[in-house]
Structure formats: structure tokens, C-alpha cells
Amino acid sequence: MERDIIRKSKVWSPEKIEEIQEKSDLGRYRIRGQATKRADLPSFDDLVFTPAGLSRVPLEGYRERCDTEVIIGEGKVKRPLVLDTPIMVAGMSFGAINAHAKEALGIAATRTGISTCTGDGGMHPVEREASEKLVYQLLPSRYGLNPYDLQKADAIEIVVSQGAKPGTGGTLLGQKVSEEVAHMRDLPPGVDQRSPCRHPDWMGPDDLGVKMEQIREATNYEVPVMIKIGAGRVYDDTKLAAKVGADAIVIDGMEGGTAASPEIQLDHTGIPTVAAVVEAAEALHEIGLKKEIKLIIGGGISNGADAAKAIALGADVVYIGSAMLIALNCNKSLYLEDYKALGTEPAACHHCHTGKCPVGIATQDTDLMARLDPFEAADRVENYINSITMEMQIFARSCGKSKVNALDPTDLRSLTLTSSLITGVPIVGMGHHKPHYADYESSSVEQNVLSQLLV
Amino acid sequence: MESIKEKVIIDCETTSLKQINQKIRDAVKDKVPEVIIENPWASHNLGVGITESIHIIYKGDVGYYALSLCDKVTAKVEGNAGWAIGENLMDGEIIVEGNTASACGASLRGGTIAVKGSSGARAGIGMKGGELIIGGNAGYMTGFMMQKGRMIICGNTGKALGDSMYNGTIYVGGEIEELGNGTEIVDLPPAEYNMIKDRVETYGITAPPSFKKVVCNGRLHNFNKKEFGIWKEIL
Ligand code: SF4
Numbered sequence: 001m002e003r004d005i006i007r008k009s010k011v012w013s014p015e016k017i018e019e020i021q022e023k024s025d026l027g028r029y030r031i032r033g034q035a036t037k038r039a040d041l042p043s044f045d046d047l048v049f050t051p052a053g054l055s056r057v058p059l060e061g062y063r064e065r066c067d068t069e070v071i072i073g074e075g076k077v078k079r080p081l082v083l084d085t086p087i088m089v090a091g092m093s094f095g096a097i098n099a100h101a102k103e104a105l106g107i108a109a110t111r112t113g114i115s116t117c118t119g120d121g122g123m124h125p126v127e128r129e130a131s132e133k134l135v136y137q138l139l140p141s142r143y144g145l146n147p148y149d150l151q152k153a154d155a156i157e158i159v160v161s162q163g164a165k166p167g168t169g170g171t172l173l174g175q176k177v178s179e180e181v182a183h184m185r186d187l188p189p190g191v192d193q194r195s196p197c198r199h200p201d202w203m204g205p206d207d208l209g210v211k212m213e214q215i216r217e218a219t220n221y222e223v224p225v226m227i228k229i230g231a232g233r234v235y236d237d238t239k240l241a242a243k244v245g246a247d248a249i250v251i252d253g254m255e256g257g258t259a260a261s262p263e264i265q266l267d268h269t270g271i272p273t274v275a276a277v278v279e280a281a282e283a284l285h286e287i288g289l290k291k292e293i294k295l296i297i298g299g300g301i302s303n304g305a306d307a308a309k310a311i312a313l314g315a316d317v318v319y320i321g322s323a324m325l326i327a328l329n330c331n332k333s334l335y336l337e338d339y340k341a342l343g344t345e346p347a348a349c350h351h352c353h354t355g356k357c358p359v360g361i362a363t364q365d366t367d368l369m370a371r372l373d374p375f376e377a378a379d380r381v382e383n384y385i386n387s388i389t390m391e392m393q394i395f396a397r398s399c400g401k402s403k404v405n406a407l408d409p410t411d412l413r414s415l416t417l418t419s420s421l422i423t424g425v426p427i428v429g430m431g432h433h434k435p436h437y438a439d440y441e442s443s444s445v446e447q448n449v450l451s452q453l454l455v
Numbered sequence: 456m457e458s459i460k461e462k463v464i465i466d467c468e469t470t471s472l473k474q475i476n477q478k479i480r481d482a483v484k485d486k487v488p489e490v491i492i493e494n495p496w497a498s499h500n501l502g503v504g505i506t507e508s509i510h511i512i513y514k515g516d517v518g519y520y521a522l523s524l525c526d527k528v529t530a531k532v533e534g535n536a537g538w539a540i541g542e543n544l545m546d547g548e549i550i551v552e553g554n555t556a557s558a559c560g561a562s563l564r565g566g567t568i569a570v571k572g573s574s575g576a577r578a579g580i581g582m583k584g585g586e587l588i589i590g591g592n593a594g595y596m597t598g599f600m601m602q603k604g605r606m607i608i609c610g611n612t613g614k615a616l617g618d619s620m621y622n623g624t625i626y627v628g629g630e631i632e633e634l635g636n637g638t639e640i641v642d643l644p645p646a647e648y649n650m651i652k653d654r655v656e657t658y659g660i661t662a663p664p665s666f667k668k669v670v671c672n673g674r675l676h677n678f679n680k681k682e683f684g685i686w687k688e689i690l
Contacts, residue, residue, distance in 0.1 A: 027680025142562040142581055145543055147504050147524040174677050186564075186583040186602045187621055191676045194619070196600055200561035200580040201520070201539035210499045214520040217476050218504030 030263040031171060033352025033362060035164060035255050035300060035322060041272045043255075043300070044309040046419035047412045048428065051398035059397035066393045067403040070317050072155065072294045073224030073247040081133060081155045081224050084113025085389040086311060086404060090252075090298050090321030091137050091157065091228070093119030095172055095181040096259030096352065099126045101328055101361045103374040106130025108381035112389075115154065120170050120195065122184045123149040130374075135226070138215070140169060141195035143185040147218060156215050157226045158208070158246075160237075161197070163256025163299045166230025166270050169195035171260045176355040178364035209244040226250055231276035231299065232269070238283035242293055250319060251280045253299025257322035259362060260353035273299035273310070275422045281314020290314070304391020311392070312407035313423060320388075327384035328377045329359040335371065462489040467498055475501060483507045497537060502530070506545075522549050538575075541568045544585065550658060557594070560587040563604060569658040576613070579606045582623060590660040598625050598669075599635070607651055609663050620671045626651050628663030636685060637675035643668040 008014065022030060052058040059066060073080040089105050096119065103126050109116045115133035118124075122144015128134055136153030138145065150156065161167060172181075172193040182189035202211045208227075215225050227241040228250035241249045253273025258266065271279070277297045284290040297310045298319030307318040322330075333346040338358035342351045352362035360371035396404045399411040413428045414420035420427040463482045465475050475492070479502055482490050489510045495501055499518035502511055506526040513521065516534035526545035535553035539561050546565040554572035561577070563585040570578075573591030580596065582604040592610035601620040611629035618635025626643070634640070643666055652662040674685055 027683060028678060142543065142583070145562065146545060146564070147506050147526060147543070150524065151504070151506075188676065191621060192678055196581065200577065200599075201523075201542050201558040207519070207538070210519045213472070214500045214503050214523060217472065217500050218524045220480075220504075221473075 031173065031260050031353055032263050032266075032350045033257070033259050033261075034350035035257045036266040037350075038267055041255065042274055042416075042418055042422055043272065044274050044306045046274070046416045047309050047414055047423065047425060049308070049312075049395050049399055049411055050413050051395075052400035056400040058400050059402060061394070061397050064397070065402060066396050067405075068389055068393065070294065070405060072226070072317075076247055077224050078220075078222045079154070081115060081135075082113075083115060083133075083317060085385070086315075086317040086392070087112075087114050087307065087385060087388060088135070088296065088317055088319050089114065089116040089324055090256075090319040091117035091119035091135070091159070091162075092321055092325070093121035093143075093170075093172075093259070094124040094127065094184065095119075095121040095176060095364075097325070097361055098364055098369050098372075099124055100369050100372040100374045101325070101377070102127040103130045104328055104372070104377035104381060105324060106134075107374065107378035108385060109133065111378070111382050112385040114385065117157065118153075120159075121181070122146075123152070124184075128152060137228075139195070140197060140199045141185075142200065143187075143195075150215075151219060151222075153219070153223060155224045155226060155248075156219065157228050157250065158211065158215070159228045160241075161230035161232070161252075162228070162258070163230045163252030163254055163270055163273075164258035165261045165265045166232045166252075167197060168262075168265065169197040171195070171262075171353075173260055173353050173355070176259075176353070176362075176364060181364060205240040205244055208240075212244050212246070224248060226296070228252060230256070231271040231273070234271055234276045234279035235283045238280040238295075239287055242284060242287055242289050246293060248294035248296055248317075249280065249284075250296040250298065251276045252319070253277075253297065255300025256298055257325075258352075273297060273301070274313070274419070277310050277313045277315050278423050284314075304388045304394065307388055308392040308395040308404065308407055309412065311405060312395075312409060312411050313425075314409075316405060323384070324381060325361055327381045328361050329372065329380070330357075330361055332359055334359055460485065460487045462491060463487050464491045464493060466493045467496060467501070468494045472498065472500060476503065479505060479509070479511070483509050495534075497535075499537065502528070516553070535572070536570075541566075544568065546585075554591070559589075560585070563587060569660070571658065571660060573610065574608075578608075579604075579625075582606065586654070588655060588658060588660070590655070590658070592629065596635070598623070601625070607655060607666070609655060609660060617669050617671070619675060621676070622671055625669040626666040627669060628666050631667060631669070634669065637672055638669050639672040640667050641670055 068085040070083045070086045071080050107130050110132040116131040117135040120139045133154045135155045137157045139159045174190045174192045224247035226248040227246040229237045231253045253276045254270030294316040296317040297315040301318045302323045335358040339345050357363040360368045392404045412425045414425045492513045495515045497516040497518040501521050504524045508527045511530040513532045518537040521540050523542035528547040530549045532551045536551050536555040538556045539558040541549045542561045549568045551570045555574045557575040559574045559578045560568045562581045564583045565585045567586040569588040571590045574589045574593045576594035578593045578597045579587045580599045582601045584604045587606045589608045593608045593612045595613040596615045598617040601623040604623045606625045609628040614633040615635040617625050617638040655662045
């Protein structure tokens with residue numbers, strides 16, 4: 001008898017079969033761009049806001065101010081970093097993305113009063129020119145590092161690790177190491193670049209304290225110094241970063257993106273962003289430095305709801321990387337043949353590691369780059385940043401807050417038990433201890449009603 | 456016309472770090488040719504981020520990051536140096552009379568660092584150019600991930616020498632405890648030996664009678680599944 005139902009194994013899913021077969025060809029783990037594709041991680045979607053009603057008055061959306069400004073390093077350095085809205089463009093290297101993408105991000109960030117970040121690989125002059133506020137990353141690789149660029153930066157970020165792959169160094173496959181990238185990084189062109197995961201000149205937190213002093217001396221205490229850590233042992237790491245005197249601590253959650261990482265690591269290392277923010281905020285509260293040190297959270301932030309919830313849980317600023325690329329045109333339904341040639345399609349592309357980005361962002365190929373007009377792309381990113389700002393303000397105003405940064409955990413409820421356990425935010429319906437339940441037990445009238453109902 | 460001071464003397468015993476570095480910056484601005492740092496007592500971050508010509512003499516030991524993130528500076532340390540002396544030096548010359556701790560010349564980009572004594576672990580780690588000369592021995596992972604430049608070690612080296620180097624050359628006068636991944640020893644032509652000998656002797660260091668020349672063998676430049684045995688240590 002012919003069977004008319006094909007049962008696919010849940011154990012040996014099509015994805016698992018494909019993964020095994022690809023590895024049996026590659027002879028190594030799979031490397032790809034973008035973030036983990038896991039769908040089972042706790043997320044900000046498991047939380048909702050509890051807007052004002054009678055017990056609290058909302059702000060008038062059309063009339064009343066809702067501030068968005070955040071200042072990093074205020075009272076500590078000569079030129080604090082002023083952000084007009086609590087968003088920063090996350091570090092993405094010249095190399096991972098090209099000069100057109102860098103320029104577009106810089107223009108958009110300048111227009112919206114936020115910062116961009118060099119990423120690994122040095123400060124590209126186009127990026128410096130386009131970005132009014134530029135964060136200079138100091139990474140283990142030290143690619144492109146020089147004291148002149150250091151002194152040109154508006155903030156310094158010492159990168160300990162990144163959320164996509166905490167505990168390992170960067171990867172840039174040979175197809176993306178063009179002549180220009182190789183020159184900026186002092187590498188042979190076409191080499192598979194593997195960055196170290198430890199800094200060359202410090203090992204633990206005590207050394208890092210001396211390193212912080214070095215950077216402050218080299219920049220004459222002009223600009224803030226931040227420390228970025230991939231979310232792993234968040235609670236302890238945050239305290240140590242605070243101890244060494246960071247003006248801001250960046251915690252990069254496991255949903256953070258990457259230009260190229262081992263896929264197995266993307267899926268199986270790190271702490272989801274929603275959990276990371278809670279741990280980090282708790283650590284800073286505990287040592288009494290929550291106000292003094294700004295907490296920046298990155299990893300999968302895609303809209304104003306994610307951003308506002310992260311802020312309510314204790315972040316001061318959100319870092320956005322992948323979504324900025326999407327605003328630039330990443331995964332847009334254009335040049336379909338080129339997506340197909342990579343074995344993918346729009347909305348499923350993670351092929352940054354190939355250097356053949358169909359929309360001209362994650363590539364150094366000049367023909368492909370020509371597809372990304374920096375000025376048009378800047379308009380899109382600007383619109384995107386503005387839309388997130390407005391979305392954050394919607395939540396703040398509806399919760400009766402005149403500052404986005406005044407959102408707090410009491411403005412939230414959890415939708416799931418897991419989320420409630422992770423965040424400490426009460427699950428919906430459990431905002432109070434329901435003392436009136438006791439009344440049901442004690443009140444003979446209600447007992448009566450109940451017993452009648454039961455009949 | 457105002458005359459230029461010949462030298463500035465800074466006593467670390469009576470001056471804070473901020474003031475020391477500010478005085479060095481002021482001396483640079485005033486075009487003073489020489490700064491003398493007295494009683495450094497192995498303090499950290501003495502003379503960082505200087506990007507104009509000046510000569511600095513340290514009258515004793517220095518701590519972490521002395522002369523780091525600098526350009527065009529020449530200096531002499533009349534003692535030992537802590538971690539990462541000359542880190543990321545762009546150009547200039549640093550002479551250390553004694554020994555150095557770990558990460559001497561980390562991410563060196565240009566100029567010369569000459570250490571008359573020995574050096575701890577990870578000397579010349581991530582070097583991107585320039586020249587690092589060590590009169591004595593060098594420790595574990597010396598030249599790790601070296602990218603460019605020249606390292607001359609007159610004595611012995613520890614394990615993992617030049618591990619994962621992309622490029623550059625390491626000359627070793629003594630014994631190599633273990634070569635790092637992706638490296639090999641190649642022939643040293645006599646003219647090259649003479650050049651190395653000259654460089655070493657410039658700093659008053661006696662050159663050994665021969666050097667081994669260690670370079671990148673290129674086998675880690677691009678992944679090759681047929682050579683899994685090597686890549687297993689790397690990826
Ligand atoms: S469209 Fe380009 S930037 Fe986006 S995932 Fe694909 S290769 Fe990467």
C-alpha cells in the first residue's frame with residue numbers, strides 16, 4: 001500500500017541534515033554573517049508596557065516634551081559624548097562593510113545627533129568626515145590603530161568581546177581582504193584574517209585599569225572611555241568594568257550580529273540581550289554606580305519597543321548594528337539573481353562573509369558597492385533612527401514619563417513565566433498580591449455566591 | 456627672541472602622573488629637545504601619546520605602557536621596563552638598558568625598540584612594522600600573530616615562537632624551544648646576517664655567530680581542509 005503522508009523527522013530536521021552535509025564538504029565549521037537564527041530565545045517581545053490610566057497621567061503626545069538626550073562622561077571628561085537620542089550605531093568595521101556604507105551611517109548619525117563607531121580595522125577618513133560623533137574602537141587586533149586617530153575620536157571603546165561570539169576573535173575571510181582592507185590592517189591581501197581574542201598588552205581587570213589610565217592620558221582626559229563586553233558572565237564583568245573606571249559599559253547580547261562567525265558559536269554562546277541588560281543593571285545598582293556609569297545594550301534591537309523596554313530594564317542607550325544595515329538596504333528585494341547566485345534570497349541572506357553582498361553593503365567589490373548610494377542610504381537610516389526615537393517616546397509618554405530614560409521596570413509586565421523569572425518583572429495579572437482573594441474565603445456572602453455558582 | 460630651554464627635568468616623586476605627561480607635552484610644544492624623568496620608580500604610563508620629536512631619558516625602571524602610542528620619540532630607559540613598553544610606536548627609537556616584562560613592543564608599527572637584556576612573554580605580539588631587538592632571551596609566544604617588521608633575538612626563545620604570524624621576520628641567535636604554528640626556518644644569506652649583526656651592534660649588543668631566520672610558511676593564510684592537523688590548533 002502506498003503511503004500518502006511523508007513524515008519528516010523532528011530529530012533529523014532538514015536544517016540538521018543540510019548542516020551535516022555542508023560540513024562534510026567544508027571540512028570545518030560553517031562560517032556566516034549576521035546573528036543567531038534561533039527562534040527560542042527569550043526576548044523583549046515577552047514584555048509589555050503598562051501605560052498610564054487613572055493611577056498615573058499620560059503625557060500629551062502632541063504638546064508635551066519627552067526628552068531623549070543622554071550624555072556619556074558628564075562631569076568626568078572635558079568633551080562628554082552628547083547623544084540627542086539614546087541610540088548609537090554599533091561598531092562595524094571598514095572591511096566588514098565598505099566606505100559607502102560607512103559614509104551613509106555617518107551622515108545619518110550626524111543628522112540625528114547620535115554616534116557611529118569605527119569597528120575593527122581603523123578609522124576610515126570618509127567615516128571621520130561624515131560622522132560628527134565617532135567612537136573609536138580599540139580591539140585586540142589593533143588593526144589601523146594610531147595615536148592621531150585616537151586623538152581625533154569623540155569617545156574610545158575598549159572592546160573585550162562581542163555578543164555574536166564572546167570569547168573568540170574576529171574573522172574576515174580572504175575574499176573580503178581587498179588591497180585597501182589589507183593595507184589598513186597591515187595584512188597580506190586575500191588572507192583569511194583571524195583576529196586574536198585577547199588584547200596584546202593586558203590580560204585581566206587589574207591590567208585593564210592601567211590600560212584605561214593609558215588611554216585617558218593619551219587622549220588628555222578629553223573624551224569618554226567605554227568598555228564593550230559580549231554578554232556572558234555579565235554580572236561579574238559589569239562590576240569589573242565599573243571598577244576599572246569606564247564612563248560607559250556596553251553589553252552586547254547574544255543576538256548581536258557579525259560579519260563572519262562560526263555558526264555554531266552564534267547559536268550556542270552568550271546570554272540573550274533581555275537577560276543581559278537585567279544582570280548588568282543589577283550589578284551597577286549593587287555597587288551604587290548606576291547613575292554615574294552609562295549602560296549601553298546591544299544585540300538584536302530592532303524597533304522602539306525593544307529599545308524602550310531595554311531602557312526600562314536599566315539601559316541608558318541602545319546599540320544598533322544589524323538593523324542599521326537593514327535600513328541601508330540589507331536583505332532588500334533587489335538584484336534577485338545575485339541573491340540566488342549566493343544560494344539565498346532576500347530576507348534570508350546572511351552571506352556577508354562571502355564579500356558578494358547583492359546590495360553593495362558588505363562587500364569591497366567596486367561594482368557591487370556602486371549599488372549603494374551613500375546619500376540615498378543615509379536618508380533611509382535617518383528615517384529609521386527617527387522612527388525608533390518616536391516609538392520610544394510613544395511608550396514613555398503613554399507611561400506618563402517626560403524622559404525616555406525615566407522608563408523603569410514598574411512600567412512593564414511579563415507575558416511569560418520565563419520572562420518574569422529572568423527580568424523580575426511581574427507576570428501580567430500579578431501586579432498585586434490580590435488581597436481581595438482572601439475576602440472570598442472569609443466573606444460568607446461571597447461564599448454563598450460562589451456555592452450558588454458552583455451549583 | 457626667547458631662547459629654547461635645553462632640557463626639562465621631571466621628578467616623579469613630587470609630580471603626579473597627569474602633571475608628568477602634561478609637562479612632557481608642554482616640553483614638546485616648547486620644542487625642548489630633552490626631558491629627563493627622575494625617580495620613575497616603575498610607575499605606569501610615563502610618556503604616552505606623544506606625537507612630536509623629543510628625547511626622553513628615564514633615570515630608572517618604568518612600569519606599564521611607557522612610551523606607548525607615540526610617534527617620532529627617542530628615549531632611553533636606564534633600568535627595566537614593565538609591560539608593553541613602546542606599544543604601538545609609530546616611529547622613533549627606544550633603548551632599554553635592562554630587561555622588559557611581557558608584551559614589549561606590542562603592535563609596534565615603526566621605529567626601533569632595542570632591549571639590551573631579556574624580554575618576557577609575547578614580545579612583539581601583533582607587530583605591524585618596525586624593528587624589535589632583544590639582546591637576551593625572549594619568552595612564550597614571542598611574535599604571536601606578527602604581521603610585518605623585523606624582530607632580532609640574540610638569545611633563546613620560549614615556546615610558540617611566531618605562532619600564527621602573517622608576515623614579518625624573526626631572527627633568533629640562540630635556541631628555539633618550539634616554533635609556533637604556521638612558521639618555518641629558512642636560509643639566512645651572509646649579507647642578511649651582516650645586516651642583522653650591524654643592527655644589533657649599533658646598540659652595543661654582541662651579535663651571536665649565527666641566526667636562524669623564522670618566517671611565515673603561508674600555510675595558515677587560507678583554510679585548507681587537507682591540512683586539518685594544522686588548522687585544528689587555529690580555528
Ligand atoms: S544583504 Fe548584504 S549585508 Fe545583508 S546579509 Fe546579505 S550580504 Fe550581508
